[in-house]
Amino acid sequence: MKQYFPELRDQFRSLAEAAAGVRVCVIGHARPDGDCVGSQIAAQKLLAHFGLESFMANADCVPNSLLYLEGSELISIFDRQMMNDTALLYVDCADEGRVGPKTSIALQGFRRIGNVDHHISNTGFAEFNVVDQGASATCEILAGIAFDLQVTITPDLAQALYTGIMTDTGRFGFAATSSRVFDLCANLVDCGASPQAAAENLYENVSLARLKLLERFLGTLEYACDGKVCIGELKQRDFLETGTSYLDTEGFVDYARSVSDVAVGVLLEERKTTTKGSLRAERKEIRVDQVAAQFGGGGHACAAAMSSAMSLEELRNGLIESLRPRVS
Amino acid sequence: MKQYFPELRDQFRSLAEAAAGVRVCVIGHARPDGDCVGSQIAAQKLLAHFGLESFMANADCVPNSLLYLEGSELISIFDRQMMNDTALLYVDCADEGRVGPKTSIALQGFRRIGNVDHHISNTGFAEFNVVDQGASATCEILAGIAFDLQVTITPDLAQALYTGIMTDTGRFGFAATSSRVFDLCANLVDCGASPQAAAENLYENVSLARLKLLERFLGTLEYACDGKVCIGELKQRDFLETGTSYLDTEGFVDYARSVSDVAVGVLLEERKTTTKGSLRAERKEIRVDQVAAQFGGGGHACAAAMSSAMSLEELRNGLIESLRPRVS
Structure with missing residues (x-):
């Protein structure tokens, strides 16, 4: 069986093992985009695969164009009240400040258990840093890990991962659009992702x-x-x-x-x-x-x-x- | 070895065998687009794989955005003078009229040896009809046949095929964007196609x-x-x-x-x-x-x-x- 990110797969597994019994907040960056929201939905599914309880939050609300993703409705506006005995899994954040200034302050002192990201400037600020600077999207990393771990990829999860990859590659036009990107998208479509639904919701629903x-x-x-x-x-x-x-x-x-x-x-x-x-x-x-x-x-x-x-x-x-x- | 279009591969092989010793004109539709030009370049390479001599022509000139494709400079404006002892291979044409009205009249009486196309309305007007109405692009069919036949796919050929697929899927957004499309694109990128070069030339070179x-x-x-x-x-x-x-x-x-x-x-x-x-x-x-x-x-x-x-x-x-x- 082909493996996409064997090292990051192991890193993510270690993260999940270290988080056993801990409630996790999956947090993305301020003004969340397709890769952020897709990554949050996917990271929550991966944590659930390891039996972990988690919830999702952001400083700003999910844009309308992404509300078609199943699971996006579960992403809350961040509130300090949520954060009792919680560890943090950051997705698509190059550093801890990317969650937004107020949220960043509110999160000081909490355990930063993980960081899944693809930005070249990622500072490796968490206990487990699941980072590949060559990946086109955080969703590319999470899709690869999901396939590597043989997690069941439902159509909803496939759609979230596909949407993150599509948006962060600029519709498959940026330099990081590798053969791995297309290979993963082929597999995601086989799992039920609809490229047409993604394109219509993201690019053809304009006022x-x-x-x-x-x-x-x-x-x-x-x-x-x-x-x-x-x-x-x-x-x-x-x-x-x-x-x-x-x-x-x-x-x-x-x-x-x-x-x-x-x-x-x-x-x-x-x-x-x-x-x-x-x-x-x-x-x-x-x-x-x-x-x-x-x-x-x-x-x-x-x-x-x-x-x-x-x-x-x-x-x-x-x-x-x-x-x-x-x-x- | 995975085969993408085994029936069309055999059909194309039969076409090439029937064309032995014949000079072929690879012709596309009026106002050629990415799939038309990409298909012409690719069809010519496939014919050469079988030792056949061919040239490419269209009623209208290749748009500026597609001139970055190696081989596009060899596509002529159609001229009746070119057509001595020539057989016709149509690409991306649902019927013989799509080459444009004047060209269509000038081509009456010539041998229509083949027709490679993906339009639902294709009339099967040639001796060998290499048609899949479920394919997203004529270039998807030609890419699949090229891999199936184990033709050497140079970076230039990969770029032409990728460009045709990218444009005719509406940047991977139309309904026909299947997992096969992404699978073929992964292979084309491995052969040297640059998604970034395609996107820049087609969508980011605006006046x-x-x-x-x-x-x-x-x-x-x-x-x-x-x-x-x-x-x-x-x-x-x-x-x-x-x-x-x-x-x-x-x-x-x-x-x-x-x-x-x-x-x-x-x-x-x-x-x-x-x-x-x-x-x-x-x-x-x-x-x-x-x-x-x-x-x-x-x-x-x-x-x-x-x-x-x-x-x-x-x-x-x-x-x-x-x-x-x-x-x-």
Whole structure:
């Protein structure tokens, strides 16, 4: 029998053995995405395979597009009251701070029994670190471990794992989309995952209001840094007049990045007292996480963000100056 | 050794044996797409595996986004002069008319030695019909046959096959995206296909002008038929003022279809003397091909188009009346 992650499989088994008799909180990052939610559902099933009791929580609610996943309705908004005699299993979190600032403080002192993740910046902050930095998604790791352990993969579990892989590979387009990714997806479809249901729920269930907001964003797109940077913006009134919220801007910055010869796409959002900036780079060498850090933010080498007290114009000018030497 | 399409493999072998000593023209459909071009490149390699000489031609040129495929530069615009003592291998064509009207007439009387295709409406018009209506793409069939025949799959061939599968599954989102699709893609990646290169060339190489055209299209989106139809339009001046052409509207109609609860998305384009209409349905039962046929067009159950002498307003009203009973 082919084994996908033999070392991580053993690491996860040790984690489960160490957690015998302990109630586990499976926690993901703030503003959970497909890989986070899919990983939480899958990690809970894997813990149950070892007879462990667990519950799932996040700082923010599950986005509407992911509520089609069976089990997502069991994910609570994090509340300190839940946490009596509980150990923590982090999923899809590069470090303990990714659960969100308030939640991170509330969780200080609790036992960090495990950490399942694929981020290159993972700090190995838990007792058992089930980390593969080459995996495309935390769900890729959990799918591999589930097959390796011969856990029964129901259609619901297969759908959760598939959804995490599909979203975190950018619909099978990012560099980490390996043959292992496709091999696991073939097996997940055999277990009952529906690629069509995933695509429809994630990408084809858009509000007309969101498309009107996209219209406004596209109308503002402009080049900077000799065409190497493409910037679009949304003002407070754009959200008000289209009846949309900040949640509706998901993915907009990718339109800016997808323009020919553009190395970095930027989305600026005017909020009540701050300006949100999102950066997406074509190549990880550009290190937009370092750019974001200059403005109090952070993130990944190719995807980073910040929330700044600067005005939209100030943040725009600051980002352009910071990006210029990196893209030229 | 696992076999993907044992019957079609034998059928293709018989085709190749029947073509011994014959020069073959590998021809695809008008306005070639990823599956068409990928299939032409792959079919030529399979013919070469059997020692056959072939060349590739289409009525229309290969789109820019597909020119990154090695071998695409060898695909000619069809010319009757090429056709001395030549037999025809059709790929990705449901019937002989799909090569385009003029080309179809020019090809009358030539030997139709083969037809490799996955369309449900394939008429089996050739001597050897290598057809699987359950396959997601013609490239899925050709990839399976290539593995079944143990043809050497170079990275270039793997990339062509992968690109055809990726595009014709709608980035792995359409109903025909089976475990076989993912299994074949895993093998193609092992042979050197790059999912990232495919995604970048097909979906992330957009002109800013196209995004400005998209902005205009999104701005016109409106509901009809109690929210079951979503219609957007582009006027002559939209193309002129953004410096774009009709080629830049590829995929726009999918934005209209992707709106929640919308069953049919419509794109109307005002051209010099005609109006182009494009229809995309969420479910094949709606049969937008039948709607298009009422206006002199045609297509697939879920994707159809027409070119009409009606004004934009007349065609809009006509389509709404025709769609109303089908979506309610």
